[in-house]
Amino acid sequence: MPRLHRLILPGMPHHVVHRGNNRAAIFFDDTDRHRFRSLLRSAFASRQVGLHAYVLMDNHVHLLATPAERTSLAKAMHSLAQRYCQYFNLRHGRTGSLWEGRFKSFLVDKDRYLLAVCRYIELNPVRAGLAGRAEEYLWSSVHANLGNIRDPLITPHDALGLLGTSPEARRARYADWLDRGITARELAAIRRYSAQERALGSPRFQAMVERSLGRPAATRNRGRPAKEKVGGHR
Template identity: 55%
Template sequence: MPRQPRMMIPGVPLHVVQRGVNRGAIFVDDVDRHTYMRLLCEACGEQRVAMHAFVLMSNHVHLLLTPGPEPLSLAKAMRVSGQCYVQYFNVRHLRTGTLWQGRYKSCLVDTSPRHVLAVMRYIELNPVRAALVADPAAYRWSSAGHHLGLTTDERLTTHPAYLGLGADRSERGLTYRRWLELGTSADDLDAIRRYAAKERAFGGQRFQAMVAATLGRDSVARNRGRPPIVKGN
């Protein structure tokens, strides 16, 4: 049975997750991380894909990307950068075979500030949840420092949802720090993970209805199990 095409709508960001096969490491050192980011940014630049947030963990990456005007722009950028990185990694580390755990996962993200910022926070708090750092700004391989106003990462395209946090860079950084300090609620944690795994549309009901009408597909990541029994009046 052929796979369904990925959910893609021009101008709508996607939460992208790329994992190592069998949960294996995809980065051995910072040289690998630099190379991955260089290849990814080159491919995104060629395809006019905007990167809003990222984190590189030892065996997986999370990205918040908005595709370019060409329908397959994001898929092309991920395919080219992924293939080039595997070739590089195998040569450098004297290995053969696949590196990625199948296709990367992607889910549409509601463009409302509530949902975009929730996904950004989820991405940038990954190292904190993994107990690698106490402060997300201390983790070098994420976009947290940029959004906290501590560094400037020219690889990133600032999302309008983030710009709405303040009148200038300093105010936005302080507001975003408070947002990070609130942490990701258990409900958001479950929803973001579930929607990414099932590759649906993370957002409000109106957004999900728009996606379903536009793409002619179910946009909701439903919980497992039987639907609840609704008794008649």
């Protein structure tokens, strides 16, 4: 059975996950992570993909990205995966595939759900027991989104502007947003949409995706479309 194309809409954010083959490590040290960041920046910039959040874990990466064109994301990820695999194999004296098949992605409703996905991504090291707080983990976008550094990888999403009218207010609200943590319902929904590669958002957003792409947008649970509402902000 032919593999279905991903749900991709230009100008909309997509949550991307790419894992190491057999869940093996894709980063052995900080040198590897620095090289991956460099290749990521080059691949996304050359294909007009904006990156809003990321985290580099030991055996996988999470990215929140907006492609300018329908094919931009796939081309950028293909280039990144290929070039990093070549580097990794040469440096560590190995051969063969580094990645577990193709990357997974799902669309994200930017109006209400994007901040929840940002939080999910940046709290990944906390859930994995690698840090007590998101800010303690070096290899993520949290430092840029909190305004502590200027990360050349990051293109801030307009949704962050909903948190406050000034940079200081937005930083404080985003820090509070992170501290509140992710709920079990949010976690389950994001993981389910990632596994099924659908469109996380309101019923109206999902209907728009289905009209645009002619494909189901909601996940299915026991044969019925799931209707999830994830998070929000005060």
